[in-house]
Amino acid sequence: MSKLYFTYGAMNCGKSAALLQVANNYEERGMTVIVAKPAVDTKGGDAVTSRLGVSRPVDVLIGAGDSVRDVVLPVALAKRTSCILVDEAQFLSEGQVDGLHEIAYGDGIPVMCYGIRTGYLGTGFPGSIRLLEVADELRELRTICRCGKRATMNIRKIDGKPDFADVGHQLAIDDGTTDAVYESVCPRCWHQAKMEWLREKKRN
Amino acid sequence: MSKLYFTYGAMNCGKSAALLQVANNYEERGMTVIVAKPAVDTKGGDAVTSRLGVSRPVDVLIGAGDSVRDVVLPVALAKRTSCILVDEAQFLSEGQVDGLHEIAYGDGIPVMCYGIRTGYLGTGFPGSIRLLEVADELRELRTICRCGKRATMNIRKIDGKPDFADVGHQLAIDDGTTDAVYESVCPRCWHQAKMEWLREKKRN
Amino acid sequence: MSKLYFTYGAMNCGKSAALLQVANNYEERGMTVIVAKPAVDTKGGDAVTSRLGVSRPVDVLIGAGDSVRDVVLPVALAKRTSCILVDEAQFLSEGQVDGLHEIAYGDGIPVMCYGIRTGYLGTGFPGSIRLLEVADELRELRTICRCGKRATMNIRKIDGKPDFADVGHQLAIDDGTTDAVYESVCPRCWHQAKMEWLREKKRN
Amino acid sequence: MSKLYFTYGAMNCGKSAALLQVANNYEERGMTVIVAKPAVDTKGGDAVTSRLGVSRPVDVLIGAGDSVRDVVLPVALAKRTSCILVDEAQFLSEGQVDGLHEIAYGDGIPVMCYGIRTGYLGTGFPGSIRLLEVADELRELRTICRCGKRATMNIRKIDGKPDFADVGHQLAIDDGTTDAVYESVCPRCWHQAKMEWLREKKRN
Numbered sequence: 020m021s022k023l024y025f026t027y028g029a030m031n032c033g034k035s036a037a038l039l040q041v042a043n044n045y046e047e048r049g050m051t052v053i054v055a056k057p058a059v060d061t062k063g064g065d066a067v068t069s070r071l072g073v074s075r076p077v078d079v080l081i082g083a084g085d086s087v088r089d090v091v092l093p094v095a096l097a098k099r100t101s102c103i104l105v106d107e108a109q110f111l112s113e114g115q116v117d118g119l120h121e122i123a124y125g126d127g128i129p130v131m132c133y134g135i136r137t138g139y140l141g142t143g144f145p146g147s148i149r150l151l152e153v154a155d156e157l158r159e160l161r162t163i164c165r166c167g168k169r170a171t172m173n174i175r176k177i178d179g180k181p182d183f184a185d186v187g188h189q190l191a192i193d194d195g196t197t198d199a200v201y202e203s204v205c206p207r208c209w210h211q212a213k214m215e216w217l218r219e220k221k222r223n
Numbered sequence: 224m225s226k227l228y229f230t231y232g233a234m235n236c237g238k239s240a241a242l243l244q245v246a247n248n249y250e251e252r253g254m255t256v257i258v259a260k261p262a263v264d265t266k267g268g269d270a271v272t273s274r275l276g277v278s279r280p281v282d283v284l285i286g287a288g289d290s291v292r293d294v295v296l297p298v299a300l301a302k303r304t305s306c307i308l309v310d311e312a313q314f315l316s317e318g319q320v321d322g323l324h325e326i327a328y329g330d331g332i333p334v335m336c337y338g339i340r341t342g343y344l345g346t347g348f349p350g351s352i353r354l355l356e357v358a359d360e361l362r363e364l365r366t367i368c369r370c371g372k373r374a375t376m377n378i379r380k381i382d383g384k385p386d387f388a389d390v391g392h393q394l395a396i397d398d399g400t401t402d403a404v405y406e407s408v409c410p411r412c413w414h415q416a417k418m419e420w421l422r423e424k425k426r427n
Numbered sequence: 428m429s430k431l432y433f434t435y436g437a438m439n440c441g442k443s444a445a446l447l448q449v450a451n452n453y454e455e456r457g458m459t460v461i462v463a464k465p466a467v468d469t470k471g472g473d474a475v476t477s478r479l480g481v482s483r484p485v486d487v488l489i490g491a492g493d494s495v496r497d498v499v500l501p502v503a504l505a506k507r508t509s510c511i512l513v514d515e516a517q518f519l520s521e522g523q524v525d526g527l528h529e530i531a532y533g534d535g536i537p538v539m540c541y542g543i544r545t546g547y548l549g550t551g552f553p554g555s556i557r558l559l560e561v562a563d564e565l566r567e568l569r570t571i572c573r574c575g576k577r578a579t580m581n582i583r584k585i586d587g588k589p590d591f592a593d594v595g596h597q598l599a600i601d602d603g604t605t606d607a608v609y610e611s612v613c614p615r616c617w618h619q620a621k622m623e624w625l626r627e628k629k630r631n
Numbered sequence: 632m633s634k635l636y637f638t639y640g641a642m643n644c645g646k647s648a649a650l651l652q653v654a655n656n657y658e659e660r661g662m663t664v665i666v667a668k669p670a671v672d673t674k675g676g677d678a679v680t681s682r683l684g685v686s687r688p689v690d691v692l693i694g695a696g697d698s699v700r701d702v703v704l705p706v707a708l709a710k711r712t713s714c715i716l717v718d719e720a721q722f723l724s725e726g727q728v729d730g731l732h733e734i735a736y737g738d739g740i741p742v743m744c745y746g747i748r749t750g751y752l753g754t755g756f757p758g759s760i761r762l763l764e765v766a767d768e769l770r771e772l773r774t775i776c777r778c779g780k781r782a783t784m785n786i787r788k789i790d791g792k793p794d795f796a797d798v799g800h801q802l803a804i805d806d807g808t809t810d811a812v813y814e815s816v817c818p819r820c821w822h823q824a825k826m827e828w829l830r831e832k833k834r835n
Contacts, residue, residue: 033652044645044774048776071651137356153345244444367509533826
């Protein structure tokens with residue numbers, strides 16, 4: 020049975036490399052995959068790029084208001100695709116995730132989504148929340164906190180200091196207009212950084 | 224490191240039995256646990272009851288507007304608790320889950336929550352969405368669909384027929400005022416039932 | 428697709444309760460399961476008994492030299508079984524696990540085995556080793572160490588003190604002939620206890 | 632707490648890429664890792680190479696009779712290593728895995744091993760069996776069968792046909808002396824191929 024999968028993790032945990040590996044695994048067996056990405060993620064242009072130094076062009080860019088049945092399914096069917104891979108899936112809308120659910124369980128094409136679970140405020144993105152609700156398999160991709168523990172959350176830093184101010188978007192998209200830097204951390208380091216920021220804020 | 228855990232599953236998958244087993248495991252080692260439950264879940268009164276025939280009184284009922292720091296933490300500290308177990312965690316509010324996150328990572332007491340992932344409409348409850356976002360470990364408790372596959376979703380039935388009408392609450396609380404019956408199903412059976420219901424509705 | 432599952436854990440982690448819950452889940456949906464157990468495990472007689480206080484008769488006792496195709500498959504087919512549940516699976520022989528693998532992938536009946544991963548010497552049992560090699564899904568059932576960490580190993584104690592002497596069998600079967608007591612512990616506590624026992628032994 | 636991890640999978644599922652990603656994750660945070668490999672694996676020489684096109688030199692080659700305390704631990708300590716990564720871990724001896732267990736739980740350095748679970752006969756390697764017994768966390772790395780299902784086993788092919796003859800070693804090491812080709816498959820395809828091979832053999 021085809022399924023909807025969600026592989027999630029903190030920032031920079033290797034999601035794109037994992038996606039590229041799965042694409043490779045399918046293609047080595049003579050099967051076809053297509054790679055899709057929300058158009059809002061302009062990082063790397065029309066490619067999925069891993070920090071390991073591997074890259075691959077995206078087959079379909081999903082616009083903010085697009086129906087995945089309209090833009091993804093026809094390409095998948097035309098290419099007789101064995102699997103649809105979606106990078107940066109946290110930027111999908113709820114309705115787009117529902118569309119992917121339908122493709123997996125109605126049309127019978129497996130869909131594997133990769134994305135960030137939460138932003139620096141510790142809250143989910145529309146796409147990741149919906150995937151956590153309906154994906155058949157949730158898999159965590161792990162990375163490491165500076166303290167040595169497993170990192171599952173993210174911190175936003177301005178001038179090297181954690182900053183939890185709500186700047187109106189969960190995660191800055193790396194378009195050069197901000198000098199915020201992100202760091203993936205364990206829940207305890209995240210919690211401590213937030214408490215310190217709150218205390219500091221109170222003082223000023 | 225103490226953590227926040229979320230064990231989720233479809234209805235009637237054995238969440239309460241799993242919780243009671245963990246309580247047993249701790250107590251056999253001479254440790255103390257407390258069991259909490261949102262007060263809105265009136266099923267079984269002030270007890271956690273498994274359909275296997277095992278039961279246990281609840282130590283703390285969490286009211287709709289309660290702060291878990293005010294009602295759960297003092298009991299946990301007074302009893303020198305090794306673990307806080309929360310049943311029916313889908314009914315927690317977002318803020319209550321944040322409070323449990325703080326207890327796990329700020330106060331250092333492990334918190335294990337058990338709950339339903341989504342209601343019959345396929346959408347999450349406030350408590351389960353927040354737990355899916357911030358719990359350090361997500362574990363699925365599996366049950367079986369009538370088709371033999373793994374059940375992860377739920378169907379609401381009126382007079383034996385699936386009914387996807389939005390009745391204003393995700394999941395009827397079993398208080399005798401409704402004759403809806405729930406069945407846990409796999410995503411494909413859920414999707415088929417919904418498509419049939421939509422077609423039927425269109426016809427009428 | 429039917430599969431071979433192995434749910435493993437340290438001693439007293441709740442394996443029998445988990446098995447009884449799965450049996451319950453199937454039967455609530457009107458399906459049939461059979462429960463099998465190696466005959467060598469005389470604990471609880473011909474029943475699977477959980478320390479939670481729940482119990483259920485065993486349908487098939489598997490003798491040491493039995494072929495599972497001869498003793499389990501006919502009962503499963505006669506009862507039109509949806510799932511075969513095997514308790515204390517660590518005591519199966521390699522060949523019996525291979526037979527269950529064949530039943531799952533050749534005859535199409537799902538097989539779920541529950542057992543202990545390793546004995547107090549930290550080495551596997553024939554049945555658990557073979558299941559770790561070939562089971563399609565490995566699931567850990569967790570319990571807690573006295574230090575608060577996750578317990579995955581076991582210690583054998585004589586007069587309250589850890590004893591790592593190799594007594595010729597991995598795990599005493601609780602038949603009243605030994606006063607060894609077992610405790611499930613985390614790998615670090617297991618390692619420390621073993622180092623202390625080795626030092627003590629050297630001194631004497 | 633440092634742990635011993637085992638990430639296992641069928642052949643060509645992307646184990647080396649996963650290892651290289653973890654190394655990258657640590658080093659991006661300014662931490663040090665060392666990469667070790669059994670010397671018997673001559674594939675790729677003294678490097679860990681992923682079919683994605685990424686590669687990295689090995690820090691320590693572990694000889695067949697080496698003690699990991701003698702050859703791995705000193706390098707790890709000298710480099711103040713945050714994590715020891717071991718590729719092709721199926722080729723380790725039992726004693727070497729026990730040594731890595733001791734390094735993780737006695738010396739406090741996390742050890743992550745990557746390897747193949749079983750060879751084409753469906754039986755484990757000494758290193759993978761021992762890791763399945765004692766690793767604290769078992770994680771499966773998935774790949775795909777030609778039938779579209781999850782591949783967890785391997786088939787050996789001569790002239791394009793599955794061959795289950797026991798050639799005295801579980802897995803040919805790719806040294807140019809054999810023209811066997813390997814394919815990773817799901818348990819059902821593995822089982823069918825084996826049954827066909829047995830029937831064919833009987834006929835001749």
